[in-house]
Each structure stands twice: as C-alpha cells, then as structure tokens.
Amino acid sequence: MVGSGVSEIINEAAALMAMEITVHELAEITHGHPTVSEALMEAAADCLGKCIHLPPKEKK
Numbered sequence: 001m002v003g004s005g006v007s008e009i010i011n012e013a014a015a016l017m018a019m020e021i022t023v024h025e026l027a028e029i030t031h032g033h034p035t036v037s038e039a040l041m042e043a044a045a046d047c048l049g050k051c052i053h054l055p056p057k058e059k060k
Contacts, residue, residue: 004036005036006036008035008036008037009036009037009039009040012037012040013040016040023044023047023048024044024048026040026041026044027041027044027045027047027048027050029041042054
C-alpha cells in the first residue's frame, strides 16, 4: 500500500484482525467522517450490501 493515510488503514486492519472481528461487526463500528480508516468500514458494509457512500450495485 502506498499513499497518504495508509498507516492508519494498516494499523486498524491489524488491530481488527488480532481481535478476530467479523465483517458484520466491522460494518457496525462507528468511524469518524471523513477519515481514511472509514474506508474499511465502507468496504465491509459494501460486502453486506449496506454501503452508504457508493451507488447501489446492479443485481445480476
């Protein structure tokens, strides 16, 4: 990973992995907005079809 704020994402991901957090739990964790680590929460929510910052995906 390269870019501004990457260490924030890596640190949070490492902590969540150590805690064995599920995608369902991650999607429910409140993150400050706007923050770089909020992207992890949004990615988890997107996996569950609950993302609020991306347009809905077309169903196949």
